[in-house]
Amino acid sequence: MATTNEKTLRLAEFVTWVDTHITGDEKGEAQIFLDRLFKGFGHAGWKEAGATCEKRIKNDNGGTSFADLVWKPVVVIEMKKRGTDLTKHYSQAFTYWTRLVPNRPRYAVLCNFDEFWVYDFETQLDTPVDKLSLSELPSKYGPLNFLFPGDVAPVFGNHQETVTRQAADKLAECFNLMIKRGVEQPLAQRFILQMLMALFAEDIGLLEKYFVTEVLDECKSKQDTYDLLGGLFEAMNTKGGAKGGRFKGVAYFNGGLFAEPARVELDADQRTLLKEASQFNWSKVRPEIFGTIFEHSLGKEARHATGAHFTSPVDIMKVVGPTIVTPWTELIERADTLGRLNELLARIENFTVLDPACGSGNFLYVAYRELKRLEARIYERMAAEYKSVDPQQRPFGFVSTRNFYGMDINPFAVDIAKVTMMLAHKLSIDELHINENALPLDNLDANFRAGDSLVKEDGTRAPWLKADVIVGNPPFLGAKLLKPEFGADYVNKVRAAYPEVPGMADFCVYWFRRAHDELKPCTAADPVAGRAGLVGTQNVRNNASRVGGLDHIAATGTIVDAVDNQPWSGEANVHVSIANWVKTQDDKLLPKMRRLWFKIPPVAGTRKQRRGVGPASKQYELDMREVGYINSGLSDQTDVTGAVPLSVNSNHCYTGQYPRYNDGFVLNIADGKAMIAADPKNSQVVRLFAGGDELLVSGKAARYVIDFQIRSVVEAQAYKKPFERVRTLVLPYIQELARKEREASGRDVGQDQGWLNTWWQHFRSRAELIAKIEKSERFLACSRVTKRPLFMFVSSKVRPSDALTCFVMDDDYSFGILQSQPHYLWFHAKCSNMKSDPRYTSESVFQTFPWPQTPTKTQIEAVAAAGVALRQLRAQAIKNIDGGLRALYRSIELPGKNPLRDAHEALDAAVLAAYGISARKDILQQLLDLNTAVEADLAAGNAVTGPGVPPSYKTPAMLITKDCSGI
Missing domain, CATH: 3.40.50 (Rossmann fold)
Structure with a gap:
């Protein structure tokens, strides 16, 4: 790894070379500039480092653009000619970054040969995390550390999330102390929001620099804060400004936020927090995330702002981009006359946006910022392409915060949203160098509703x-x-x-x-x-x-x-x-x-x-x-919304048992065996218990469960040790739930109170399922939450947990149908989801899934044989690996010949033949058509074939083998 001196010398040589040889022509010199830049950072060149120049990227207008340099997964660099205002090209860099998937670069850089603007869109959307000039590069290369070979973390000077969290922490802690001391909440909220605006104001040019800091320094007592801070807020609410005294020269802000100037006496610790808050550079605090962080920290002393989650601006752009930016950009760029641009200007300045669950206003803030950029683009085109247009003249009104509306059930969140939007106006003026008045702030009382x-x-x-x-x-x-x-x-x-x-x-x-x-x-x-x-x-x-x-x-x-x-x-x-x-x-x-x-x-x-x-x-x-x-x-994919539940599929598929109170009902293996040994009769209610995890990994149940099924409380008491355990561990728990529900609702009936009637039974005992599976030696099951359902036979001696979806089937033909590609595709098209994982749901997946209607005897036996061969291969393979079926199936996605994949392909071919459908056509569409046909036959009273061995097969026992998991 190069030393600091070596890095400085190489980059100094690069700067000298640029000064000597580069004029700043974007098209003619970008690639040689970038090649020398990479050499300055210790590479043989950009090509040798693995980067690509002139990378094709589809743009939002349906055409193709070319990114100057893409080095995945590190950086995308876009070059502009010398002297270009890089502010105007942020959206291009963001669009390129958005499109460069998979393995998207972490960082984006805009460069005009003299400046480098570095973006980290994952944490800070619209503002560079740092800027440096070419001349600074040898001594200030930290923001571009990621260009060095190896994993060198960048050092940024403008990373604003940390500052935002720290600033929010101070104000939230001050608010919490005010409430704790007895200040009425509406007054405390009003004070904090007015203080927030004042702190921003002195750092973004709405108040004289250090003005609020100096006022806070003058506050030596409770009375001072009441008089001085209250006086400041009064001045900010005075039209024409104060004519004299301490607050002479303070501009009028508005009669909305400051309509009721907040006067509060603050203790020493609260004054200290405000003084500490004033030391932050509030121009670096991000309003679009501040509100959420601040709001989530109020009234929660143990939860500081540093631990609060916020919606990242890049996630917000997944909504604002397609809904607002893309259609407007298309219209603006297609406009081919000055008249058309004027029409768009008139329309955008009356364009309105609503967030009906606005919270602290972060979606509206991003929407406002993007709409101001679009408005600026219209003016830019008018001034650049039509000589008759004065760049300083604005013939219509402006896009303002009054274009935006918000609703939320939380009144304080609504007030925060108003402040957020008020700040958005001033910050957009500064970013886009717009000649608009920042004060007075818009009164948004009519735009937001609590x-x-x-x-x-x-x-x-x-x-x-x-x-x-x-x-x-x-x-x-x-x-x-x-x-x-x-x-x-x-x-x-x-x-x-x-x-x-x-x-x-x-x-x-x-x-x-x-x-x-x-x-x-x-x-x-x-x-x-x-x-x-x-x-x-x-x-x-x-x-x-x-x-x-x-x-x-x-x-x-x-x-x-x-x-x-x-x-x-x-x-x-x-x-x-x-x-x-x-x-x-x-x-x-x-x-x-x-x-x-x-x-x-x-x-x-x-x-x-x-x-x-x-x-x-x-x-x-x-x-x-x-x-x-x-x-x-x-x-x-093929839309299978129209698939309907088939009555013939009912009563075959169930979710496993849900004890709910696992500490009471569920036992480890040793305790379960001991309970059975104490009295063999207990084996009637103490059963092996398994979910998907243990069956997929070890193939065996790793727990016991006490299951009285639907026995009465008198019948359950005949099993002394099991009953005593449940009475000791379960009953008090349910009694406490019922008590809390009664106190909360003021009524003697409710869900928790209803559980007291059957406290010794499982929350979901699945009596119908248990009665059915006990009639045979095994049943089919798969994990209920799974990306790829792996079906297995489970011994009927095992009670299935609710982590399993269970099928009352014991034949090899049914296994083959369920483990095949047609069922896998249907599962993914019809499943529900738990977080990121698909979930097998009986109603949507199994009950709508049509089975082969007229398979021949040979086809039925081929499916069964292919299913047996697959399970035999799986059983043999897992003997040699750790992790069971779950580990085995990780290999199926790897390249190269794989006997497991071959076995699945053989099974799929047999199943498709039984269906009489083609692998060359859309399988989902063919299954959907079959669902429709089966439903029509059912409605007409015609015979159909449902789950399990078809009635046409006269010796179904021939399709039942003995292998099973769980014991």
């Missing part, structure tokens, strides 16, 4: 503010959590107001459906309106949630850009889907190709992966493919 977005107190639908487009991320809450979180009365009120949304839909679905209904249609006269982009739980593309939301949207609209599933930056352990759509199905108004993003793991062994870039939840990338359409399942 209250429930779904229903009013009387149970009718709450009105929404009207806008051209809708963006946001409504609450992530599954259907089963609604009543525990909000109470039955509220949930019933919402469901009554929206009867068209299925009761088992996730909470966010109500916003998806309502947003689509609120939009006016997109038309040729106004192609930028009638659009929406929302983030939802990943279940919005499945089952009841899909029916209630995206199915409704797709009926009269078109999904044009979507992310099928990704971890979300704004919440821990949450996986989401993102849909951007247009309320039209007119092809003339829609892009020819849609963009579908999907999650991929990082490329193994890359510099990015080894460095461990970002938090653990962000260790993934999104790849993108352009597709002809995106269905309401956020997929471009």
